[in-house]
Amino acid sequence: MAEIIVVTSGKGGVGKTTTSASIACGLARRGKRVVVIDFDIGLRNLDLIMGCERRVVYDFVNVIQGDCSLKQALIKDKRIETLYVLAASQTRDKDALTTEGVQRVLDELANDGFEYIICDSPAGIEKGAHLAMYFADRAVVVVNPEISSVRDSDRILGLLASKTSRAEKGNGGVKEHLLLTRYNPRRVAGGEMLSVDDVKEILGLDVIGVVPESPDVLSASNAGLPVILNDNSDVSHAYEDAVARLLGETVPLRFVAEPKKGLFARIFGS
């Protein structure tokens, strides 16, 4: 039985693709059979973050339209044995994705023995975002501690609660989790940034991860290496913790407190 997890946010640029790639890698590193699907039709990007852009021959839409088999379109990750990528197509045809087509592909992936199907949603609330969440069992809502991102996420929560297969069938709905990215404990301490607790309180969700703001995210995407694989980075540890929580482990939150400053730095520092 495959579990379908949508990574969504409403607002663009908050870290959905980075999160999808890292969660997929994290689960696969623990031996799970994982496929990560890019739903951003027309604006394919997951392939770049995963570092497999030159190996895309067939894509998600090709599979739906029957141009190739699912097997032909799945790109096997070169680093982790049990990880596969299904790229978005670069077509400009917005109607290339259909509910039936997406369902068929998801069913086939589940039958092939995949344990986790990660759906990387496009920004916005249009068709791609709708279909990315429609069949989900769980949702990871990626939020920046910033006012417009929080508001957009709440909009997405409303859609998860009404416009998904689970909501329509009334079988418990989609389980929602909050993942904060670009978190800066120093600015939170200074009262310049919403805190984990603020966002948690406003959205009323449990927190599955807090990822600190870090230059490591950009250097990882530059290199096509999902940031969770950079074991020297706090970002990697934060994503590892999030993956552990997704799997039901209890892990204390890290990287949410300001690093302690000495007296010297407090007097003379900025």
Place this chain on the structure above:
Amino acid sequence: MGLLSLFRKAPSSANLAKERLRIIVAQERSARGSPDFLPLLRRELLEVIHKYVNVDPSAVQITLGNEDGHEVLELSVFLPEAQRGA
């Protein structure tokens, strides 16, 4: 700056953000379950009112609330100063 910041309590813009979000999120959540016809109803009412009184579009407010188990459609129109009692 370093020495001063030890004593000065910075005004918190995060609190401002939190308050604004609390209000807008509550407002949008309450609108979520409401029927789709409200915006259209508001526009048509505004057109009718406009025939008689020159009101500002933002002066007409429609809310659908719940009071003692009854659904209440509340309509308020703020008339401009000069036309009051005309």
